[in-house]
Amino acid sequence: MIRLAAPALALSLFAGAASAEPVAFDFDKSHANLSFTYNHLGYSTTDGRFGNWDGTLLIDKDSPANSSIEFTIDITSLDTFWADRDKHLLSADFFDADKFPKATFASTKVEQVGENQLEVTGDLTIKGVTKPTTLNVTVTALGEHPMAKKEAAGFAVSTVIKRSDFGMDMFVPYVGDEVTVTFHAETLKADATN
Known part of the structure; x- marks a missing residue:
């Protein structure tokens, strides 16, 4: 549930010509997935995903710290592949989606911590509660997209929350x-x- 910290990763690896300010990147939702897992009674791992989300990603190629990400998740798009469980998770026992239909992440700090590795810290808000959260970002690819013929960045982001x-x-x-x-x-x- 994260307002993914992808911007930082792309920016830090896009070494190149000087750029005055961060550049906007759009998410290709046909090649993206926001998922989660948790342990069930020690016997199994339950998987789920959110099918509807949106983000604003700005990448500063020269100064990753100037990059940012804002991310909004539609909680009602939750899918754990079992309708009765989805209904319970959306109820007041858990997400209370009628009152809190959105979760958000807004970055406050982007730091390069290794080759192709970034840490993006920000504020994660779920069910009206905001907590500082750090996302671990791996840049999986950078450069000209072979089909779109424009600059592209691929990344994998992970975090663990309670x-x-x-x-x-x-x-x-x-x-x-x-x-x-x-x-x-x-x-x-x-x-x-323009």
Whole structure:
């Protein structure tokens, strides 16, 4: 649930000509997936995803710290591949989606921590509760997209959050408190609007 920190990764690896300010990149939603997993009673891992989300990604090629990401998730697009479980997770016992239909992530810091590796720290808000969260970002590819013929960045993002931090502690510790969130995506340099 993360307002993914992808911008930083792309920017830091796009070494090249000087650029005065960050450049916007668009998400290719046909090649992206926002998913999560958690432990169920020690017997299995339950998988889920959010099908509807949007983000604003700005990449500064020369100064990654100037990059930013804002991300909004439609909680009602949750899908754990079992309708009765989805209904329960969307209820007041967990996400309370009628009252809190959106989750957001807004970056506050982007730091390059290794080759193709970034840490993006920001504010994650779920169910009206905001907590600082760090996203681990791996840049999987950078350069000209072979089909789109424009600058592109691919990345893998992960973080672990505690659902109890966001007021969703039902069945803890039997059902895992820690939720692993993963985001894979391609981005393309946005077309000029002027």
